[in-house]
Amino acid sequence: MRVVIDTNVFVSSFFGGNPRTIIDLWKDGAITLCLSRDILDEYVDVLNRLGMRDEKELKELLSFFSEGFNILFTTKTPEINIVDNDPADNKFIECALALKAKVIITGDKHLLSVKKFGEIGIMTPKKFLEIYHD
DSSP, X not given: OEEEEOHHHHHHGGGOHHHHHHHHHHHTTSSEEEEEHHHXXXXXXXXXXXXXXTOHHXXXXXXXXXXXXXXXXXXXXXXXXXXXXXXXXXXXXXXXXXXXXXXXXXXXXXXXXXXXXXXXXXXXXXXXXXXXXX
């Protein structure tokens, strides 16, 4: 299944819980991570600002990114304006549209307020695991 993972879920995965379970599903090949250049840049920027440059797990994840491990990457996304409160969040919906992802997994209240965009479900890590994880 193709999913877009919001930066807040990605960063939270370093601390365990449902976000870690979702990243483990990606590492195990159970889900395919959909990325755009804007999303990947944001992941790396936030992790660097948090001082995680030398973390072993960060290095492992960056190597997964560079190898294209269970990843679909788009260089071109449609331009939309759905999330008015935080326009930067539109990049997650744009990526999902471009790569035909089924779900955006997020903890962001602005994205969660959209709930669904076309066929794309927008949900918390907990809800995603309740619905899609065996």
